[in-house]
Amino acid sequence: MxxxxxxxxxxxxxxxxxxxxxxxxxxxxxxxxxxxxxxxxxxxxxxxxxxxxxxxxxxxxxxxxxxxxxxxxxxxxxxxxxxxxxxxxxxxxxxxxxxxxxxxxxxxxxxxxxxxxxxxxxxxxxxxxxxxxxxxxxxxxxxxxxxxxxxxxxxxADLLETMFGATSDGMIALETITSPSGEAIDFQVMALNDSAAKLLSLDRSQLLWHRLSDISGVFAGSDPIAEIADAVAKGERKVFEAAAITGDEAPRHLRFGVAPVGSLVSLTLTDIADIRAREDVLRTLFDDNPVPTWLADRESLAILRANDAALQHYGHGREAFLKMTVADLAPPEHRAKVRATLRGLDPSCQGETSWINRKADDTVIEVFPYARIIEVERRAAILISVIDVTERRKAEARIEHLAHHDTLTDLPNRSLFRIRLEDSIEAARRAKGRLAVFCLDLDHFKSVNDTLGHPIGDKLLQAVADRFRQSLCEWDFIARLGGDEFALVTSAAAEPAQAARLAERLIETVDRPYDIHGHQVVIGTSIGIAFYPDDGTEPDVLLKRADVALYRAKNDGRNLHRFFEPEMDRRLQARRLLELDMRRALIEQSFELFYQPLVNVGTRSVTGFEALLRWRDPVRGMIPPGDFVPLAEEVGLIIPIGEWVLRQACAEAANWPAPLRVAVNLSPVQFRSDYLVDAVRRALAESGLAPQRLELEITESVLLQGNERNLAILKELKSLGIRISMDDFGTGYSSLGYLQRFPFDKIKIDQSFVRELSERPESMAIIRAVMGIGRSLQMTTTAEGVETPEQMERLRREGCDEAQGFLFSRPVPAWDLPSVMASLLADLARDVGEGAERVLEPVDHAATQ
Missing domain, CATH: 3.30.450.20 (PAS domain)
Structure with missing residues (x-):
């Protein structure tokens, strides 16, 4: 139970x-x-x-x-x-x-x-x-x-004995021994607990009913009798410390608590050896700490003690430092923050906020405080350590600056411009105001890089950025987006007339010559402008439309500005769609090669064919080269397209009877590729076409852009046994100079001179001069765009070597070449000049290339 x-x-x-x-x-x-x-x-x-x-x-x-x-x-x-x-x-x-x-x-x-x-x-x-x-x-x-x-x-159980025995502190009851004058001169032990005897390392019998003077030798270098007598005389409680000698052991540190009641005295003894040891450790940690540390009074914030690291860091002497308060270390305008932090300390702060302090030499520093309330000698104090983060803050600021600024020009970068544009749009939206967004692109900067090198190009960009900074007001925010592209947002030129004036000023600023390490450099800038809210209310839309206007400015001749117009966007969208279709056509092999014969004027025999690129789009139909080749050059697609043309032309020409040649046009953009020569080698190797049957046609612009490098490429190509022709001769700036520097095999007279042969006598003079140059330099001359027997006859009389044009054949696909050859053989068997009074159909000159 x-x-x-x-x-x-x-x-x-x-x-x-x-x-x-x-x-x-x-x-x-x-x-x-x-x-x-x-x-x-x-x-x-x-x-x-x-x-x-x-x-x-x-x-x-x-x-x-x-x-x-x-x-x-x-x-x-x-x-x-x-x-x-x-x-x-x-x-x-x-x-x-x-x-x-x-x-x-x-x-x-x-x-x-x-x-x-x-x-x-x-x-x-x-x-x-x-x-x-x-x-x-x-x-x-x-x-x-x-x-x-x-x-x-x-x-x-006796209550007093229970209390005495239950504590580890020593407890002694004393009676006062007085002098004849009534002064306390000694004290006799009336009662004590075991802990008191143990703390003094004596037996109870050595203490009970003995006087303190009998055991005075226990207390080394101190006089507890005098301390107790003082408390009795004043009738108040007192605490003091003394060391007791404990035989062979180290002295024991004791704290005595005196409570007099008339002539009776209650004496308590507490072992504070551990406390003293901890204080010694803390004192060592405090004094030897490499971190600036000090003790301050809890109420007044007066500095009570400071370690050497604090004195060295702040540059004050110890005496001067100990006369200061914690707030005195801060500049006047920051002292209230220091006081507020320490007044509200409960119980510690862990560097949650920083303080601004000032050293003895007036250097301003930023520190993170670590503070804790402690008790030192029964007095509330604050232990403060500080970590100087001044250099770290500078490094963080530098990192922050680098994250939002261009390292070359120190202008804001694209990321910061985007933030500023968003903020400006929001401010304009609230104020119902306007903004102008400019996109700027440096004209001819690439040619500077290519001819003078990137270091000069970098210096030029820095000089342009400096001019922008000097020309713009503080409310005009300009950034470098990358390369030679810049962008500007401003509310001060938000009307078209104002924006136009600012754009003209920027164009004039950039247009002035630069002296870069002894090089005189002249460039320009094209600018596209869009307005908030007229052209868009979102950052991406405004930037895109300013960029569309920039594209228009470049197409219109460069070094000028254009405002965004909706029609520009429609044209640009069509252009982007054309680019996408062109990329797909390259993958799906929708391109074709047509061929136009090259005829020897003297023998009237076919010497070869020029390969002409065509694009048969399923939606648009046959697209003329003039509609897509410039875009292909601009976006870089002409490089893979050009390689396909080389492979296809060589492969088809390999099936023709020797010595018929194939002529292939090279774009200036292809010369930017490091693999042009390798592409030609692969085309010849894969097709088995003899190098002398391949003729590469270039324009003068190839020699004008990166001339030394391009000349080296031309020489390497010629070393393969390939023939090199200069196309559209006479339309450039320095044809004659390059004829002297590079041994071309052929020069082709531009069709514009041939077309005006009958109407303009000067055209005949130019053709005659070109033919003379060709004969002198032992170069073949070819006339393009021959459409009538009359033109053919006049060219023959002037000594032209080859002719090409609709008189002989329109460009035809490869499968139609046999019929073209048969027709030409039949025609050329007769005298071209006899009975050739046929009327040709109207000619589409744009389709001849």
Whole structure:
């Protein structure tokens, strides 16, 4: 049974259940249990037995609401609870007793058997220990009743001895020994605990009823008697420290607490050796710490102590530093922040905010403080360490600057321009204002890079950026987007007339000559302009439309400005669509080669064919070269397209009878590729075409752009045995000079001179001069665009070597070449000049190339 275990618990010291009054009720309670789980009744347990135990017991009833009511209370029990016998509820008892009774009743209710708790009481300086029992009973008038029995254990403990023995601090009671004049001159030990003897390393017998002067040798270099006497004389408490010699061990550091009461003195001794050791460690850490550290008073913020690192970092002498407050280290305008941080310290701050401080030489620095409230010699203080982040801040600022600025020109970069443009648009939106966005591109910058080298190009960009900075106002925000591209956003020139004036000023600024390391450089700039909100309200839209206007400015001749117009965008979209279709055509092999014969004027025989590129689009139909080749050159597609033309032309020409040649045009853009010569070698190798049967045609622009490099490429190509022709001779700037520098095999007279042969005598003069040059330099001359027998005859009379044009054949696909050859052989068998008065159909000159 549950109660059996309670009876079998070993009695605690001082408890004798056989002799206790509680034992009687417990046995009675056990014997009256009616059945398993049922409680004995009040009548069977208490009515016959309570009288003998009534003095130290009480009866408590619990109603259906769980309220406890005191039904009966004995004198001794009433004395223990500290309430009169008229008390009716637990709330009328002292809180401590009410809680104890409530706890033992709760246990008895939950377990439905007697429960016990231990409780104490102080009587005349002695500690009395009781067992408080609660016996649950069934009762007719209440839901449940509880008999409470208070049973005192044997033996009482002395309170003073308990307190003395329970502490590790030494406690000594002293009586004052006075001089005839009444002054305290010594003190006699009246009582002490074991801890006091242990701390002084003496036996109790060496201390009890001995005077402190008898053991004065224990205290090295200190006089505790004088300290205690001073406290007695002043009648106030006092604390002092002294070291006690403990035999062979190191001296023990003790703290003495003196509390005089008349001639009696209470003396407490506390071992502070560990405290002293920690203080020594902390002192070492403080003094030797490489981080500037100091102690400051909690209230006044006066600096109490500073380590050498603080003195060296701030440049103050120790005496000057200790005359300052923490706030004095900051410039006047920052001192309030320092005070606020330290006033609100609770309990520490970990560098969450920085301080601005000033060194002795007035150098301003930024530091992160780490502060903590500590107690030093029973005084509230603040331990402060600072980390100087001045250089780190500079580095962070530099990194931040580099992240948003161009490293070459130090202008804002694309990222920062985007942020500024977004902010400007938002500000204009709020103010219902306007903005102008400029896109600028330097004209002829690439040729400077190619001819003078990238270092000169970089210096030129820096010079341009400097001119922009000098020409613009503070509210004009210009950035370098990359390469030779710049962008500007301004609210000061947001009207077309204002924007035009600013654009002209920028063009004039860039247009002035530059002296870069002894090189005179002249460039220009093209500008496209879009307006907020007229041309767009989003950053990307405005930039795109300013770029479209820039593209128009470049196409219109460069070194000028253009405003965005919707038609520009439509044209640009068409151009982009054409580019996409052209890329797809290259993948799907939608390009074709047409061929136009080259005829020997003297023998009237076919010497070869010029390969002419055509694009057959499924939607647009046949697209003339003039509509897509310039775009292919601009976007770089001409390089893979040109390689395809070389491979295809060589492959088809390899099937022609020797010595028929094939002429292939090379774009100036192809010379920018490092693989042009390799592409020609592969085309010859894959087709098996003899090199002397391949003729490459170039224009003068090839020699004007990167002339030294391109001349080297031409020489390498010629070394392969390939023939090199100069196309469109006479339309450039310096043809004659390049004829002298490179041994061309052929010069081709531009069709514009041939077409005007009959109308303009000067055209004939130019043709005659070119033919003379060709003969002198032993170069073949070919006339392009020959359309009539009359033109042919005049060219023959002037000594022209070859002719090409609609007179002989339009450009035809490769599969139609045999019929063209047959027709030419039939025609050329007859005299071209006899009976050739046929009327040619109207000629589409744009389709001849």
């Amino acid at each position: 549950p109660f059996a275990s309670t009876l079998q618990e070993p009695p605690r010291p001082g408890v004798s259940l056989e002799r206790s009054a509680a034992r009687i009720l417990l046995r009675r309670w056990h014997s009256e249990i009616p059945s398993e789980g049922a409680l004995p009744t009040y009548e069977n347990v208490a009515l016959g037995s309570l009288g003998r135990c009534a003095d130290g017991s009480a009866l408590v009833g619990e109603d259906r609401q769980g309220n406890l009511k005191i039904l009966r209370i004995g004198p001794s029990f009433s004395d223990w609870v500290g309430a009169g016998r008229e008390a009716e509820t637990l709330d009328q008892l002292s809180p401590a007793r009410s809680r104890t009774i409530g706890e033992v009743i709760e246990r008895a209710r939950a377990n439905r058997n007697p429960q016990r708790v231990e409780t104490h009481r102080v009587i005349d300086g002695s500690i009395v220990t009781y067992d408080l029992w609660a016996l649950p009973l069934a009762i007719r008038w209440y839901e449940m009743a509880f008999v409470l029995v208070l049973d005192e254990r044997d033996g009482r």
